[in-house]
Amino acid sequence: MxxxxxxxxxxxxxxxxxxxxxxxxxxxxxxxxxxxxxxxxxxxxxxxxxxxxxxxxxxxxxxxxxxxxxxxxxxxxxxxxxxxxxxxxxxxxxxxxxxxxxxxxxxxxxxxxxxxxxxxxxxxxxxxxxxxxxxxxxxxxxxxxxxxxxxxxxxxxxxxxxxxxxxxxxxxxxxxxxxxxxxxxxxxxxxxxxxxxxxxxxxxxxxxxxxxxxxxxxxxxxxxxxxxxxxxxxxxxxxxFNALFQRLSPMRLAKPVRHANCGQCTICAEACPMDIREVATEQGRRAYHEDCTLCGRCVEFCPQDGTLSLKWGPFKLFSSRREYYKNRVKGELPDGTVKPMKFVRREATAANP
Amino acid sequence: MKAPFCGRLALLAALSFPGHWAAANHAGHDAPAHERHGAPAQAPATNAVAKEAVPAGARPRHEAKIWTRLPNIQTAGRGERNTVKLKVFGMDATELTVYAPGGPAERMRVSYPLGAEGASISSAAPGMGNYHWVIARGETPEEVRVASTAWYFSNPGDAPTRLLREIRHELEIIPQPLPREHASYRESEKWRFLVRWQGQALPRQAVHLETELGTRMSVLTDEQGVATVVFPRDQRPNPAPAKEHARPPRSKFVLAAEKEEGGRRYITAFNYQYGPDPDRQRDLAWGAGFAVLGMVAALPLLRRRQIAAAGEKPNA
Structure with a gap:
């Protein structure tokens, strides 16, 4: 539901x-x-x-x-x-x-x-x-x-x-x-x-x-x-002000390891509304940049399983997944461009002329 | 247009005798220039305090000016942080009672004896700010007078919801609501005040408004006992620019209601202050102009992107 x-x-x-x-x-x-x-x-x-x-x-x-x-x-x-x-x-x-x-x-x-x-x-x-x-x-x-x-x-x-x-x-x-x-x-x-x-x-x-x-x-x-x-x-x-304290909060963006493609595809950086390239090129604490607003778009648009995640303390709230990414880009491109709405005429059938 | 001769004479006389002019100005409430609704306030008969009025020039800094005969509570000086000295006018009272919005139980209701200089009240606790409700009550066999006001202590504190709901006296005027921290009563604004008799809303009750600037007007409460008051546009323009911690000029007002029951007269009043209409010092055209300027400055961002987009490939 x-x-x-x-x-x-x-x-x-x-x-x-x-x-x-x-x-x-x-x-x-x-x-x-x-x-x-x-x-x-x-x-x-x-x-x-x-x-x-x-x-x-x-x-x-x-x-x-x-x-x-x-x-x-x-x-x-x-x-x-x-x-x-x-x-x-x-x-x-x-x-x-x-x-x-x-x-x-x-x-x-x-x-x-x-x-x-x-x-x-x-x-x-x-x-x-x-x-x-x-x-x-x-x-x-x-x-x-x-x-x-x-x-x-x-x-x-x-x-x-x-x-x-x-x-x-x-x-x-x-x-x-x-x-x-x-x-x-x-x-x-x-x-x-x-x-x-x-x-x-x-x-x-x-x-x-x-x-x-x-x-x-x-x-x-x-x-x-x-x-x-x-x-x-x-x-x-x-x-x-938030950036001053961002390391003190358990809520954070986590990127513990770099995937082999990190820095190559840069889709996460493209999805970032703050244009933070570091999320693609860095790992660990550096990936969680001072400009990050924890909107989670980079996690949504990361095509690699588990590379990026939103965490609160030890708990993973949301992690990147390839399947999720595939579905996500069907409606919206990483840069926010919305795919055009398609109006398709329903074909007439015998049951529904 | 030439001023009438007698007018010029009066001006000359006023300039020659500034003390007289000040005294006349000081007693402006006796000859209301801004009387509205054709119903002058029914000032209570007794007025021991009014007789003690002193010329403006001789008043100490915090000595309140007498501008109404209705019961009211005014500041008589500031002390330490979270402390203020208040004085009661228009009635005889022996103590000030302060109700706090929260804090320790023993500090929720505190009485302060009133001396000649008034009484210094303080917030319920060092960290308990927000509105505190202040009341003075005076009784004779014929009459009960209640003056009430609210005092905002600047620390954060509990909202005054419960404070305004509690019934404390026979006849009460309760703001609905009090202005929030960054708000205030201002001229031309509508504010609601509930009039309660024995805790019940009192419909069709006359409520009188008197302001420090001489306006006198009356309104009737509606069926829910609520008097809707439009604050009069009687503030004088403030020529001084904002400097040296100058706050917007505020003028005092008092709202009063009177009811007779069982051969005893009950007079209750709520006093506070109201400020000028901010539009007096502001210009919307200038504001809109600069906003449009900003919009125009951002227009090239839209145009250039459309050109650049031709060579780009969408992702995914």
Missing amino acids: LKSIFPTLGRLRFVVQVLMLVFTVYGAALVGHYAAEKITGALPALSCAYDMQNAAYCVLIPTQHQVHHRIGEGLVRAQEFTFAIVLPLVFTVLTFFAFFFLLGKTFCGWICPLGTLQELLGRIGRRFHIGPRRLEAGDLVENRKVRPVKWLMLLVLVFLLPLLAGLGIAPHSLGNPYCDVCPSRIATTLLTGNTEQLALRVDDGVSFALGAAANALIGFMLVGALAIRQPFCRICPMLA
């Missing part, structure tokens, strides 16, 4: 993604105003807290606030730099880690509403034969040049600028700069019919500039996602 509803891992993930998108954006209407608070408080990041109804928590918000108001201002007031000042930040990170321990980076590949939106747009793009464009030599810019951007986003926008704002060196309006440029803030609030976050603040130059950058970014993302798979995920500081 379950197998007929979810014949592939990709179908299961798609259903989970859509359900999570609906839940994170409209969930409060289903579970109630305050119940939503309890649930969203238990997850590392959900529909943006700026929508003020559904979500209440994204780990990047308190991180910026605590660096800004606690650490920065604490230093300015020449307070003793005690554990009490750092404690809230530690708690924020630990709360995040409690969730992260369970599901690891599957948040990115299975739950994140912005990731789902980009993937839906990508599906539309493939359906209309747009793209996919790749971040690799010979197409767009090389992936290795883009990868450091997410770390810069995390360091500069989540830690450094809020700290400088708290110290009084940067203007106060740079207190939560990541939220100010985050496309999820705009996308998820727009999905609730709220245009407040799309509108730019015109009373403050810095806020205007940050808002303009955010709007240009989401505009670029909305169109770019038709051609590039997961364009924003590649520079998302949440991916970097």
